[in-house]
Amino acid sequence: MSSPPLRETPLGGEHAALGATLTDFGGWNMPVRYASDLAEHRAVREAAGVFDVSHMGEILVSGRGAAAYLDHALAGRISSMAPGRAKYTMILAEDGGIVDDLIVYRLADDRFLVVANAGNREQVAAAMAERATGGVDVEDVSDSYALIALQGPAAAEILPLVAGVSALGELGALRNYAWTDALFRGSPLLVARTGYTGEDGFELMVGADEAVALWRAVLEAGAERGLVPAGLAARDSLRLEAGMPLYGSELSRDVVPAQAGLGRVIPADKTGFVGEAAKDPRPGARVLVGLTTEGRRAGRAGYPVLRGDAVVGAITSGALSPTLGRPIAMAYVDPDAASAPDLAIDVRGTRVPATPADLPFYRRSTR
Missing domain, CATH: 2.40.30.110 (Aminomethyltransferase beta-barrel domains)
Structure with missing residues (x-):
């Protein structure tokens, strides 16, 4: 029986045009490198790199009970977040094993965006839907959006220069794990000060139909500032240096957060959530x-x-x-x-x- 065809992000054609070496990554056809693993790694440490992370899953949670629902469904205390903030957390199995690690953005009092790893998108969406209570909507909106990561010490200098970006606000006031609304060519653009490289940087979420234009505009804005397109190999070596765990390597259903040094994702006084067994020592x-x-x-x-x-x-x-x-x-x-x-x-x-x-x-x- 033949394997299903690999999925393409909205930027698949851009990667091919840039001569990227492509590979199967969780069922997605993704760039490993464009030229040199080492050059791409060093560019992110010394200047900037841009990554296609549109394979990640995006799940929208909304409704009057959304905050309380997420407190029950996830490991962190999501209700304590203010709108405009983001939080690293996890979704756990009943026995405390890690189903996935996540970033949650509070878009409004009763509206949240949950970003999951690409290979776990379906499992996370299904688990969250199963845990949903009345008055809460859980919708997988992954195919409607693209996600582009601009990372490196020059990222904050480059982003305001991206043609088509407007209403961006003052980046200096945007704290780590915070986000702000902006526009790209008149379309909504979510700008988050988050990343997976250990450097300063931003993750840019835009409608899938604007992905190619935004990717090209970022490359053009950073061309004279050392920015390069970067692939999975550099992303992996960067996150390893930064001590960031990867699902499927350091994190799995056989591991509870404390084993990975991430017991802090569960507030000490939190009870009544799925996966509470993770609090018990092993x-x-x-x-x-x-x-x-x-x-x-x-x-x-x-x-x-x-x-x-x-x-x-x-x-x-x-x-x-x-x-x-x-x-x-x-x-x-x-x-x-x-x-x-x-x-x-x-x-x-x-x-x-x-x-x-x-x-x-x-x-x-x-x-």
Whole structure:
């Protein structure tokens, strides 16, 4: 039986025209790179990069009971958010396992936008619909919108120069995890100070029919300021340096938030929500740690973590860090090995000493 055709974002033709190398990413035909993984990574750290993230899922929640419903359906206390703010949170299974990690935007008192990972869009939409109560509407609006991420230290300089953007307001007043309304060629444009790279930047949500024009306008505005189009490879190495977990690597239904160092997404005094079991400790459960090694041989996903002759964990993500110039990795290890000085990674049969490291590996300087 043949596999279904890969889905295309509204920018599929743009990626092909730019000569991108494309791959299957969660059923979507997405750009891995346009020219060089390393050049794209460095551009985001030093100037700016633009990413197509239109494969992400967008779910609109509205109605008089929307805030209370989201408090029940999700891990965070969504009702405490003010309009104009965003929050990182999760949707959990009954046993506390992670169904997906999310960003929630409060658009108005009774209107919210939930952004889910592309590969989990259907599961998240179904779970949220199942948890909905009377007077609350849950609508998957993903196909109506495009999402473009402008990331890097020059992002705030570039965005006001994008032709067609108006009514943007003062970007300096837009805090991290906040959003504002703007216009692009007269159409609504949501501008959020969020991202997945560890740098300053913005995520721009626009109607799907305006995606190509906005993408081209961003590239043109940043052309003389070091901006480049960037693909999945750079996005992955950037988020790894920033210690940001990836669903399917660090996060899954077999993991509760506390194991990933994200217990803070659940308020200590919160009760009565789906997945409340995540608050109970799981004695002996492996925990997420950062690891660094010397040399050039990086641990990759699935490589065993050793302590003496015993396997005490496994790498979930690893790479040679372009910014730090050394191999870094995230791994789940037994709790008593989380800070052990005598760990090693089995790199294709070679034992490479590894040192526990605080996450994130990289933190941007204040600019």
